Amino acid sequence: MKNMMNPIKLIQAWDLNRKQESIRSMIEKYGLTDDILDEQVKLNQRRRELNIPDSTKVINDGFVQ
Template identity: 40%
Template sequence: MFNPIKKVIGWNLNRKQAEVEKLMEEEGFTDEVLEKQVAINEARHKHDITDESKLVYDKYVQ
């Protein structure tokens, strides 16, 4: 079932993930970067939203 709110939340999380990945390249793995990544992961878990770019096999994320 299509859920537009979940779609918007997923888009926002993907945007935040891109920011974190950019920070990782620029600053390395800092406490700030870790805190942002944890917040993203918690939101993905809460809303049951998979990071489509990290799919390993079919619908699984490693």
């Protein structure tokens, strides 16, 4: 059974996923620019701080690729 996150973590995960979708959209539209890469790095750092991985990148045994 999947671990239940507290409500604050759920909101944080939703916000991070929303920002990730925005970055993916910008990459599709403009390609990978330095500014977009900087935004991705900031998002990844925030994910690390909050310990909330990108659920679309989870592979076997719960690891993130």
